[in-house]
Amino acid sequence: MRIFFRKQPPPPLDPDDVVVTSVEVLDRGLPITRIIHWSHGYTFLSGLESEGSRPVAVHFKHIADIDSTASNLTLKEGGIALRVMDLRGVPGNWKTYGPWSDEHLDELLQSGCIDDVHNDLTPWD
Numbered sequence: 001m002r003i004f005f006r007k008q009p010p011p012p013l014d015p016d017d018v019v020v021t022s023v024e025v026l027d028r029g030l031p032i033t034r035i036i037h038w039s040h041g042y043t044f045l046s047g048l049e050s051e052g053s054r055p056v057a058v059h060f061k062h063i064a065d066i067d068s069t070a071s072n073l074t075l076k077e078g079g080i081a082l083r084v085m086d087l088r089g090v091p092g093n094w095k096t097y098g099p100w101s102d103e104h105l106d107e108l109l110q111s112g113c114i115d116d117v118h119n120d121l122t123p124w125d
Contacts, residue, residue, distance in 0.1 A: 012071065012074070013042065013060045013071065014060065015060055015064065016059055016060070016061065017041075017042075017059065018041070018057050018058070018060070019041060019042040019043070019044060019057070019059075019060050019063060020041065020043045020044070020055050020058075021044040021045065021055070021056060022045055022046065022049045022053045022054065022055060022056065023053065023054045023056055024046055024048070024049045024053055025044065025046050025066065026056060026058065026062065026066075029066070030046035030048050030049065031046055031067070031085055031089070031091055032044050032045065032046060032063070032066065032067045033045070033046055033047040033048070033082065033085065033091070033118070034046070034080070034082055034114075034118065035070060035080070035081040035094075036080050036105065036109075037075045037077050037079050037080075037099075038077075038102055038105065039077055039101075039102050040102075042060075043055075044067075044070060047082075047118060069094065073096075075096060076098065076099045077099060078098050078099030078101060078104075078105060079098035079099045079100075080096070080097045080098050080105070080114060081094045081095065081096045081097075082094070082096075082097070082117065082121060083095065083121070083123075084118070084121045084122065085123065090123070092122065092123030092124060093123070093124070
């Protein structure tokens with residue numbers, strides 16, 4: 001008899017864990033459409049932020065209060081989760097990609113590759 005072991009999924013975020021988001025998500029209530037799991041933590045963004053958007057560190061409980069689906073998503077370290085909103089503003093399904101190293105994640109973000117993938121999604125993906 002063979003026994004197969006699965007790699008354990010990452011533990012869920014604790015409400016007191018500190019994560020990074022933007023002022024627009026917190027203050028203006030923009031929907032979270034992009035989650036990045038770096039080796040050192042998480043970033044929760046809307047994808048609708050302005051170029052001058054300011055990052056802000058918050059406890060994860062603030063993100064869970066804004067968007068309960070973010071707390072149900074299991075994302076491996078080095079992974080990215082994307083979704084889009086439909087025309088009524090209803091969020092679509094999360095689509096996950098990766099995992100990659102922090103350096104590669106940074107390259108993908110800087111090159112616009114992640115933006116291109118995000119722009120090609122539909123709410124039903």
